Amino acid sequence: MGVMDHISDYFDCSGGHSHKHKRKQLQTVEIKIKIDCEGCERKVRRSVEGMEGVTQVDIEPKQSKLTVVGYVEPRKVLARVKHRTGKRAEIWPYVPYDIVGHPYAAGTYDRKAPAGYVRSSEYDPRTNQLSRMSSTEVRYTTAFSDENPAACSIM
Numbered sequence: 001m002g003v004m005d006h007i008s009d010y011f012d013c014s015g016g017h018s019h020k021h022k023r024k025q026l027q028t029v030e031i032k033i034k035i036d037c038e039g040c041e042r043k044v045r046r047s048v049e050g051m052e053g054v055t056q057v058d059i060e061p062k063q064s065k066l067t068v069v070g071y072v073e074p075r076k077v078l079a080r081v082k083h084r085t086g087k088r089a090e091i092w093p094y095v096p097y098d099i100v101g102h103p104y105a106a107g108t109y110d111r112k113a114p115a116g117y118v119r120s121s122e123y124d125p126r127t128n129q130l131s132r133m134s135s136t137e138v139r140y141t142t143a144f145s146d147e148n149p150a151a152c153s154i155m
Contacts, residue, residue: 024053024071027076030092031068031078033085035061047084048077063114065092095120 053071094117
C-alpha cells in the first residue's frame with residue numbers, strides 16, 4: 001500500500017462502515033483449449049475480451065493455448081471460456097522440458113504435449129514417484145546412467 005492509501009484510512013468519511021476491498025493482482029492465466037480454425041479462435045477470443053480486468057489476450061492455435069493477462073481470477077476465466085465456447089478447457093498442464101528433473105518418467109511424459117513441454121507433475125503425488133525414491137533406489141537407478149559411464153565396472 002502506498003502512503004496515500006495509508007493516510008486515506010485515517011480520513012475515512014464513510015461513517016465507520018469501511019470495507020477493505022481486496023485488490024486483484026495482475027496475473028497471467030494460461031488455458032489449454034482446442035482451437036481448430038479461425039472461427040474457433042475468434043469465438044475463444046471474444047469469450048474473454050469482454051471480461052472485466054482483462055488487458056491482453058493471446059492465442060496460439062498450434063499449441064491449443066489461450067493466454068489471458070489482467071486483473072482476473074484464473075477459475076473465473078476458465079469458467080467463462082467453458083461456458084461461452086462450449087469447449088473443454090483446463091488450466092495449462094504443461095511446463096518447459098528443462099524444468100523437470102525426470103521428463104520421461106511415467107505421468108510426466110505426454111505425447112500430446114507441444115514440442116519442448118512435458119506434463120507438470122509437481123501437484124500430483126501419484127505421478128511424481130521419482131521424487132519419493134529411497135536412497136537405495138536412487139543409487140541403483142543412477143549406477144547405470146549414461147551421464148556417468150565410469151560408475152559401472154561391467155561396461
